[in-house]
Amino acid sequence: MKRFINETDWKVLFIVDNFKVHHGKLMEEWQKEHKDEIELFFLCPYSLEINPDEYLNHNLKQKIRGG
Numbered sequence: 001m002k003r004f005i006n007e008t009d010w011k012v013l014f015i016v017d018n019f020k021v022h023h024g025k026l027m028e029e030w031q032k033e034h035k036d037e038i039e040l041f042f043l044c045p046y047s048l049e050i051n052p053d054e055y056l057n058h059n060l061k062q063k064i065r066g067g
Helices: 002-007 025-033 052-066
Strands: 012-016 038-042
Touching: 002 012
Parallel strands: 012 038
Antiparallel strands: none
16 A cells, blocks of 8 residues: 555545454554545445455355365
C-alpha cells in the first residue's frame, strides 16, 4: 500500500477483505497516519461471490483434494 500512495498523485481507494490483518492495530494506526492518501473499503463478511480470490481458493482446494 505504501507503493500505491507513493506512486500516485491522488487518494487511493483500496478494497480489502475482512482478513484479521486488515483490522489489526498496526494497520489502523498506519491508516490513520495516511488517511489523506488512502482509504480502505471492506468487503461484506462472507461475500464469496464478490471476492475473486475465493473462486481461486475454491478451485485450488478442489484440485488438491481431487488429486
